[in-house]
Amino acid sequence: MNKIKKIYLWIIMIILYSPILVLIVFSFNSSKSTSWQEFTFKWYIQLFENPSIQSAFSYTLIVGFVSAIISTIIGLMAALTIIKLRGIKRRLIMALTYIPLLSPDIVIGISLMMLYSTLNIPFGLITLILSHITFNTPYVILSIMPRLMQLNPNVYEAALDLGATPVYAFKKIILPDILPGVLTGAFIAFTLSIDDFVVSFFNTASGVNTLSIQIYSMARRGVSPEINAISTLIFLTIVTILTVTNIRASRKAKLEGYFY
Amino acid sequence: MSKRKYLITPYALWSIIFVIVPLFLLIIYSFTTTKDGKTVLSLESYMKFFDPLYVEVLLRSFRLAFITTIVCLVTAYPLAMILSSKEFSNKTIILILIILPMWMNSLMRTYAWMILLENKGIINNILSFFGLPTKQFLYDEGAIIFGMIYNFFPFMVLPIYNSISKIDISLIEASHDLGANKFTTFRKVIFPLSLPGVITGLIMVFMPSLTTFMITRLLGGGQVILIGNMIEEQFTRTNNWGFGSALSMILMAIILMSIIFFSKNESLDSGGLI
Numbered sequence: 001m002n003k004i005k006k007i008y009l010w011i012i013m014i015i016l017y018s019p020i021l022v023l024i025v026f027s028f029n030s031s032k033s034t035s036w037q038e039f040t041f042k043w044y045i046q047l048f049e050n051p052s053i054q055s056a057f058s059y060t061l062i063v064g065f066v067s068a069i070i071s072t073i074i075g076l077m078a079a080l081t082i083i084k085l086r087g088i089k090r091r092l093i094m095a096l097t098y099i100p101l102l103s104p105d106i107v108i109g110i111s112l113m114m115l116y117s118t119l120n121i122p123f124g125l126i127t128l129i130l131s132h133i134t135f136n137t138p139y140v141i142l143s144i145m146p147r148l149m150q151l152n153p154n155v156y157e158a159a160l161d162l163g164a165t166p167v168y169a170f171k172k173i174i175l176p177d178i179l180p181g182v183l184t185g186a187f188i189a190f191t192l193s194i195d196d197f198v199v200s201f202f203n204t205a206s207g208v209n210t211l212s213i214q215i216y217s218m219a220r221r222g223v224s225p226e227i228n229a230i231s232t233l234i235f236l237t238i239v240t241i242l243t244v245t246n247i248r249a250s251r252k253a254k255l256e257g258y259f260y
Numbered sequence: 261m262s263k264r265k266y267l268i269t270p271y272a273l274w275s276i277i278f279v280i281v282p283l284f285l286l287i288i289y290s291f292t293t294t295k296d297g298k299t300v301l302s303l304e305s306y307m308k309f310f311d312p313l314y315v316e317v318l319l320r321s322f323r324l325a326f327i328t329t330i331v332c333l334v335t336a337y338p339l340a341m342i343l344s345s346k347e348f349s350n351k352t353i354i355l356i357l358i359i360l361p362m363w364m365n366s367l368m369r370t371y372a373w374m375i376l377l378e379n380k381g382i383i384n385n386i387l388s389f390f391g392l393p394t395k396q397f398l399y400d401e402g403a404i405i406f407g408m409i410y411n412f413f414p415f416m417v418l419p420i421y422n423s424i425s426k427i428d429i430s431l432i433e434a435s436h437d438l439g440a441n442k443f444t445t446f447r448k449v450i451f452p453l454s455l456p457g458v459i460t461g462l463i464m465v466f467m468p469s470l471t472t473f474m475i476t477r478l479l480g481g482g483q484v485i486l487i488g489n490m491i492e493e494q495f496t497r498t499n500n501w502g503f504g505s506a507l508s509m510i511l512m513a514i515i516l517m518s519i520i521f522f523s524k525n526e527s528l529d530s531g532g533l534i
Binding site: 100 | 286289354378470508
């Protein structure tokens with residue numbers, strides 16, 4: 001039985017990783033076709049010399065950071081109030097929060113596109129950031145809420161009774177406890193933003209491309225070693241980030257005495 | 261305390277402007293049509309949908325999304341069971357390995373299959389190396405289904421894994437003690453308790469497969485049209501917002517109905533969505 005389980009795991013892993021492996025291998029292939037010629041770095045060099053990829057890279061980071069920061073602020077402020085709401089008001093605001101979560105990307109994309117054209121907002125960086133904040137904020141709220149619910153409200157009240165200003169009490173009592181939730185929310189927002197293709201596709205202008213849009217327009221013309229190279233770089237970045245955060249997390253867990 | 265209420269104002273305003281108003285625009289536009297450069301109210305966009313051509317597209321989208329969802333469920337469930345069985349020591353690593361491709365851009369995941377499935381791609385190279393006839397894999401429904409399964413598979417594994425690993429082990433032991441064999445225990449205890457995760461997984465796979473236009477475009481090469489591609493076309497090429505909005509409304513209605521259908525007695529919150 002255990003053997004079958006292991007084989008099944010291996011099959012899944014092979015299917016999950018063979019495309020990625022192929023992608024990485026062929027980013028070092030000097031031929032443009034998928035037959036191996038010789039090892040080369042030339043696609044990586046071309047990548048760094050390609051101005052449209054450079055600008056797509058910067059736009060992706062700008063939109064990611066700005067939208068993550070703004071949606072974290074808006075979401076945190078909202079979550080602090082939602083936790084105090086009861087009854088119909090709370091259900092209404094939660095329903096509002098779930099709308100972007102449950103709508104297909106394509107519907108969010110086109111409806112925002114219609115909004116911007118109706119309001120005569122020119123498409124570009126601004127519309128990208130506005131759209132990303134819109135679909136990020138619900139995730140921020142949902143990652144902060146559980147933390148807030150675990151808080152003991154009496155401690156905050158006690159701080160106020162002892163003469164702390166609301167801002168000071170928030171900084172000293174609430175924020176340290178909910179910080180992990182806030183950071184997770186910001187992190188999710190950032191990754192959602194750099195991962196997004198559909199919403200950005202409808203809400204940008206030509207010349208203002210994110211990496212996703214850039215790859216899409218390149219991939220439509222067929223397989224190219226340049227896309228292989230850029231995908232390899234992104235994949236390695238993700239692996240590095242995840243490894244570092246996981247090593248940190250497991251070290252912290254060990255220090256605190258939790259064993260899984 | 262009373263001041264804290266105003267903290268929600270930015271979010272409330274934001275949601276009204278960027279969520280509610282766009283939805284209303286969608287509804288309004290879906291009831292309009294453009295005649296001689298003028299936008300007039302009409303039901304034409306909805307009527308147009310009943311053209312057999314478009315009904316066929318919708319049915320095809322449904323079929324592909326359905327196949328994708330079922331294949332994901334059937335393959336992900338055993339994996340989730342394996343992962344939650346306690347004899348695995350390095351299960352964190354395997355979990356990370358399954359999530360890892362999810363962190364890659366969905367475009368890259370789709371594109372990776374283009375390299376493999378291309379006419380002169382790896383799989384055909386391997387086939388011809390062994391003297392087997394090569395085949396055109398790309399640009400048909402099979403390629404699209406494959407791409408969708410690959411893209412959305414982790415969305416099925418994670419929620420199911422979450423709900424199985426939350427099952428109280430003593431329930432399973434009790435079932436064994438009371439004489440149930442493995443299969444009966446699965447049917448009567450494990451499966452019913454994992455249902456919230458299954459439902460979340462079904463929704464999270466079915467919805468993106470029904471609405472994707474990128475996977476269809478890249479792996480189908482414009483040969484296979486799904487409802488997502490039709491909507492995209494109305495907004496980027498033909499500029500027929502009325503028809504595009506009507507299609508989106510129909511899509512939203514279908515998704516809403518399937519969510520209600522899937523989660524009849526289950527609360528979405530308990531499914532480990534977050």
